[in-house]
Amino acid sequence: MAENENTENTMIEMIKVSRIYEPNITALSDISLSVGTGEMFFLIGRSGAGKTTLLKLICNMEVPSKGLIEVAGYDINQLKGNDLAHLRQKIGVAYQDFKLLGDRTVAENIAIAMEVSYKKPRAIKQRVKDLLEQLQLVEKHNTITNELSRGEQQRIALARAVANSPRLILVDEPTGNLDASTTEQVMELLNRSRLAGATIVIATHDSSLYRQSKHRVLELRNGTIHSLTEGDQP
Amino acid sequence: MNFWLAVFRQVGRNLHQTWTSQLMTFLTVSLSVLIFAFFYLIYTNMLGAGDRLSDDLRLIVYLEEDPGPEMQQQLRQKINNFDDVEKILFVSRAEAYERFATQLGENSDVLTDMPKDFLPPSIEVVPLQSLRGYNKIKLFSEYLKSLPGAEKVQYGQEWVERFYYFTRLLTIVVILSGTLLILTATFMVAYTIRLTIMGRRDELELLKLVGATNSYIRAPFLIEGILQGLTGSIIGLSALYALFRWISLHFEGPGPLNLFQFTFLPFSEVLIIVSGSIALCSLGSYSSIRKFLKF
Structure with a gap:
């Protein structure tokens, strides 16, 4: 899939996006926003405000009932087959429910994101090792993920999301099960990815993550945009 | 890592995790091929015998x-x-x-x-x-x-007539047994692959989410189908050959088998049976994974 030059500065473009579940539950209504390339962007709001739905729409796990979503210049809902697969390789997602393979080792779970883009086994091994070092989970390399604590599983899900050096990283409640020091490690990892050029969208309840931050914060209430604070930097 | 290396790693992992159901399918394919090839072997030998006897007609x-x-x-x-x-x-x-x-x-x-x-x-x-x-x-x-x-x-009407009806009956048996066994093998392979898919549903969905192409997801299952078809047919035919050798050794000399000059299937027909088995097992596998990928 060729790079779209028009989107050099915009990674996500959403125009009047709504998501309505059957029979008539509006999860999101008329959401319009742009997220720049290399930006760290916070999505906040109470449970049920529509944060997770918004992330799912961006990574094409769900399709909008109305509106347009462009990621890296591509209408993500028009992409099919290999084109969609190749775009997804550039999007790393840390899901709220982790989506880890419980019967596989930590290393295998992280490696899966790189295997689908046919990275060399040696490079995969090295990258897994680096990530586990950054998250202080080196000793868990060969542990079956079902045997990990919730906090550890959360960090493995995040490691998998950033493993393939994606251009867009979507993170749903990254610190829900973590203490303050581990939260710091996670944010460091995300910041490092952002400095390497990735765009980061974080959906969170945790006000400590965004209160002191210079990044933009979008608050959702009942599926609509309640406020959008301006940040200092992309 | 290239595409095929990644695919073969997946195949190895899958065979390791689902070896019991794979073994059942392998045995079903082997038995199906053995039974079909057995009837076919008798049929071809009867036709050969008929040809030889008709030389004196x-x-x-x-x-x-x-x-x-x-x-x-x-x-x-x-x-x-x-x-x-x-x-x-x-x-x-x-x-x-x-x-x-x-x-x-x-x-x-x-x-x-x-x-x-x-x-x-x-x-x-x-x-x-x-x-x-x-x-x-x-x-x-x-x-x-x-x-x-x-x-x-x-012209030996009675004999010719009986032989004709016998070979016709045998043709029907071969066609029926072939059809039933082909269906059995195909469904068994499709069923095993479907079970595997259900068992690995979370993984396959995750693979789609992290950007695996359909070929990357489909190829390991197709290779499993090919392997089942290949190994199953080879083992089935090998068992038939062993049976053939045993019959030839124990019943050689004057007797009905000598009259019929009992011979094994020619290599070209063995190849057709192996290829057919591979094609059918791949078809069963393909149909199962196609349903999942559509989902």
Whole structure:
């Protein structure tokens, strides 16, 4: 899939996006926003405000009932087959429910994101090792993920999301099960990815993550945009 | 890591995780191939035996009177009007007597008191190979019976008829068993792959989410289907060959098997069975994974 030059500065473009579940539950209504390339962007709001739905729409796990979503210049809902697969390789997602393979080792779970883009086994091994070092989970390399604590599983899900050096990283409640020091490690990892050029969208309840931050914060209430604070930097 | 290396790693992992269901499918494919190939082997040997026996096939037309040279010419022409034949031989009463005496050998003295013209004159007709189908021979014999001066036609009707119906029955058995076993093997492979897919649903969904192409997801399952078809058919055919060797060793010598010159399937047909098995197992596998990828 060729790079779209028009989107050099915009990674996500959403125009009047709504998501309505059957029979008539509006999860999101008329959401319009742009997220720049290399930006760290916070999505906040109470449970049920529509944060997770918004992330799912961006990574094409769900399709909008109305509106347009462009990621890296591509209408993500028009992409099919290999084109969609190749775009997804550039999007790393840390899901709220982790989506880890419980019967596989930590290393295998992280490696899966790189295997689908046919990275060399040696490079995969090295990258897994680096990530586990950054998250202080080196000793868990060969542990079956079902045997990990919730906090550890959360960090493995995040490691998998950033493993393939994606251009867009979507993170749903990254610190829900973590203490303050581990939260710091996670944010460091995300910041490092952002400095390497990735765009980061974080959906969170945790006000400590965004209160002191210079990044933009979008608050959702009942599926609509309640406020959008301006940040200092992309 | 290239595409195929990644795919073969997936195959190895899958075989390791689902080896029990894989083993069941492998055994089903092997047995299906063995049973089908067994019937087919008998069928081809029966056809071969039929061909060999039909080499000796000749129709004997018994005549009322010895035909003169002119009538022989007319009869020859009439016979050739139906179809070209390999050989037409007129046997006079005297020649028939001589032949009979020769066949009796030392016992020919039993003919001493018999008149030398007590045997009827006849025409021996050896049909061409192309005319040796049961229905064709039947039609030809009816035609010969209608020739002027013909009394009776003999060609071992009962034997030919029985053999014909037996090979027809065997054809039906081969077709039916083949169809049923093909369906069984295909469904078993499709079912195993479906079970595997259900067991790995979370993984496959995750693979889609992290950007695995459909080929990347599909290829390991197709390879599993190919492996099941290949190994299953090879083992099934090897078992049949072992059975064939055992029968050949234990029943060689004079007997029905010697008469039929029991032979194994030619290499080309073995290849067709293996290829067919691979194709069907791949089809079962493909149909299962296609349903998942559509979802």
